[in-house]
Structures are given as C-alpha cells and as structure tokens.
Amino acid sequence: MFSTELIIAFFTLTLLEIVLGIDNIIFIAILAGKLPKEQQNFARQLGISLAVVSRIGLLFSLSWVLKLKEPLFTILETSISGKDLVLIAGGLFLIGKATYEIHHKVTVVHEAHKEGKAPASLFWMLAQVIAIDVVFSLDSVITAVGITDNIPVIVAAVIVSVIVMLIFSGAIVRFVDDHPAIKLLALSFLLLIGVLLVGEGFHHKIPKGYVYFAMAFSLGIELLQMWQESNVRKAQIANQPASDASTTGH
Template sequence: MYDFAAFTELATWVSLLTLTLMEIVLGIDNIIFISIMVSRLPSEQQARGRTIGLLLALVFRVALLLSISWIVGLRAPLFELPLAWLSEPLAVSGRDLILLVGGLFLLYKSTTEIHNKLQGEEEQEAQGGRVNLSQVVLQIVLIDLVFSFDSVLTAVGLVDNVLVMIVAVLVSMGVMLAFSGVVSDFVNRNPTIKILALSFLILIGVMLVMEAAHQEIEKGYLYFAMAFSLIVEMVNIRMRRKSKAGPVHLHEPYYKP
C-alpha cells in the first residue's frame, strides 16, 4: 500500500498528476462554500476562516485515506428500504447516509444564503456581529466531511497506492490555499457570481442526494454546465463594466469654458 519505489515509474507520476487535477476540480466546490461562509465574518477574520476551513479539509482527507478499509466498508448495506416505485428494496449503506445528510445540508445552506442575500440579512448580520468564527468553522467542518468523503472515494477509484493519494491531496490543497483568497475576493466583489456559486452548490446538493438514492449523475455534464454558466456570467460582467464606463470619444473637439 505504501510503495515508495513506485515513484520511480512514469505511470505513478502520470497517476499523481491526474489525481491532483481531479482533486483540484473537486475542491472547487469546497472553496466556493468556504468563501461564501467566511464572507459573513468581519473582514479581518475572513483569511483566518478560509485557512482553518481548508486545513480541516486536508486533515479529514488524509485521515480518511489512512482508513481505506473503513471507507470500503461503508459501501456495505446496513438495511433495506422498500419503496413502491422500485422493483426491489433499496439497499442503504453508510456511504448513502453520509451523502444524503451532506446533500440535504448543502441544499439547506445554499437556499438559506440566497434568501438572506435577497433580503439583505447577510449584511445586517455582518454589521451586527451575530456571526462568529466558531459558528462558521462548525458549518465548514460539516460540509468538509462530505466533500472529503467524495474526494477520497474518487481517489480510491483512480489509484491503488495510498501514498500517491496523500501526495495528490497535499499538492491540491496547497494550490487551493494559494488561490482561495483570490476566489473569495472575486466572489465577494461580484454579487451575481455569488448567486451563481450558490446555485452551483444547490446542483451539487441535488447530485449528492441522487447518489445516495443510487441514481448516478455524470459529473462531467454537471461541471460542464457550471463552467458554461460561469463563462456566460463573465461575459455579462465585462459588458456591464463597459456600459458603465460609457463610450470614449477620442476625436471630439476640445472647447474651453
């Protein structure tokens, strides 16, 4: 399992690169959620909140990777749930329960954040000091567990060497720590991007609930739709900025008062 000699092979480095890129893509969801949560903190605590959230995600993922046998055991059915619209009972495992709880929590938090944003309650809470670091970190911990679980399951499906998985997680988390501030600032500066990001999280929540019910959704289609929506919104932002700047007339005559 911990095969250090494997790093002398080209195939191992290809697997490491592939897994690292996959972890970064999967970690974007986590960064968006953390950025939105810490935006409700006072500005001087936001960087600290992002760092704590990503470090906790790193700890959870490494801990889960070191418990591969337990992770595999979570796929074993715990009980069966007879449903009228299914020809046979639905076998519910520990993995399904984790995904279900995580998906429902993500749906609840995303819709609540959108509601608060539309009602202006988010700014009132930030000014009134009703949101503190410990509350935000607790919510980040809950969603970190779900995202880390999904990330580890992906890693187990791609690579057999646990050491390669750990290195990929460390590298991907380093990249996310380096760019989390940039992502957070961009989301906070553009309210429409924040709403779009929350909508993405709703999609991810639905995907987790569907996976808990053994209805697999191709993640490639989901991420493509998210990327396409983001590109369209970036074009809209650019157009709005140009319209605010107004037309520039370089050859107009200059009249003195």
C-alpha cells in the first residue's frame, strides 16, 4: 500500500493533475467572470468540483474509456476513435470559445450596450464547464492510467489536486479578472490548447510542454511590464508633493 513505487506514482500524478487542471481553472475563470459578482465564487467552486466528479466517474468507467481508443472509421488514412472524436470536438469548442472571447475583449463596445446587456446565465456557464470537463478529464484519465493502473492512487491524486486547485483558484480567478492583458494571455492559452486537442485527435501529437513554456515566458514578460508600470506610478506619486510645492512657489 505504501511502497516506494506507489508513493512516487501518487506524487507524480498529483503534480500532473494540478498542471492539467490549470486549463480548467483558466476556462472557469473566464466564464465565471461574466456572471454577477454574487455568483462568481459559487460558480468557480462548483465548476472545479464538477471536474473531480467527471475524472473519478471516468476512472470507474475505465473499461468503457479504454474502448474509446478502438478505431471507428478512417479519414485520409487516419483511423479515428471515440477518444479522437471527443478531443476534436472539445478542441474545436475551445478554439471557437477562445476566439469569440478574444474578439469580445479587443472590440470596442459602447458603454450603453454593455450596461443594457443581461449577465451570463449560471446554468449556461455550468453546461459549458461540464462539456469541457469531460474533454480534459478524458485526456487526464488516459494519461494517469499510463503511469499507474492503481485506481485508489489515481483517485487520491485527483482529490488532492482538486483541493490544491480550490485553495489557489480564487486568487488565480481574481488576478485574471482584474488584469485585461492577463485575461487575453489566458484566452490565447486556451486557444493553443484547443489546437493541441484537435491535432491530437488527428494523431499529430504536439508536446504540451512547448505551449506551457511559451505561455509561462509570455506571462513572465507581462508580469515584468506590470511591475515596471507599478514602479512608475509609485515614483509619480512620490514626486507629486515636490511638484505641487514648486508650482506654489512660482
């Protein structure tokens, strides 16, 4: 039960689930930010909880999940399985959703139209979260089974990773929601993940490490820019009294 092999598998899976869960948190952050303020925290927690339910549900349906890897038909000499169809559909959904949100963010909208627009529906937000949870969970479960076939270890890793995500997701959601540039980066990340899922569905495997590195690098540059802007504002505030005094003297 507590062999070195299982302990290593547990910590490896926990870290893997946390990394894979970043996709979910960002997607939920984007959707929750469109809800009324009083519903955002509840929607975030419920969305992440649905993620763990879908993962554990797929784990206990493992025989069915593995059958999804069996080819159904062939397109241009590429065999397509049930898993491939789910990944392609999920990837196209992410590409469409991220493109729509990016267009919405960068397009100038008149304030009167913004005020007259009804807030997003909690039900519609959760429906989208459930749909994308299934895609991310399928990818996560198949990856986890490739590391170990011990179901209790996988379930424990999923539960621990979700607890970690629940603890830090609030700060991540607020940070993404408060910084428009970070939100655009997050949407770009989801767009790239969608492309990866479609590519994987057609058996063109692109290592996710490339995308994570690119996004981490972009995030680092953006954080440096925010730090610089913060220092400039502090310097302007610090110099303000001296400027006022010199103006009064003249």
